[in-house]
Amino acid sequence: DCSWAAEQLKNHPRHKVYLEGVSLRQLQKMYSLLKGHLGGESLAESLEKFQQEETINPEEDMNKLDDKELAKRKSIMDELFEKNRKKKDDPDFVYDLEVEFPQDEQLESCGWDVESDEEI
Helix, strand or coil: CHHHHHHHHHHCCCCCCCCCCCCHHHHHHHHHHHHHHHCCCCHHHHHHHHHHHCCCCCCCCHHHCCHHHHHHHHHHHHHHHHHHCCCCCCCCCCCCCCCCCCCCCCCCCCHHHCCCCCCC
């Protein structure tokens, strides 16, 4: 497990001083690439495999994942959120930003949002 190995390396007392500025995600990537290399994969294959593992598929049913995989997906989403988040100190930060979304298509109505007299 690359994530376990990365945590062990980062938290090891001998290496902790040297790895303070290295993110856990970078160490996981390094271990994943090393694992691929030892398995006979090329660098391009290992990078592609790592990219697939670190990308969220919007069509994937996350209800079917085990706890470990779900935690991994949540971690990826949290990291992506923090990367894209605008903070007050950012030069392009705009308070109370209003966005108009185009209405090119006719909106479809859903059955669940229509009130009926029978339910009331």
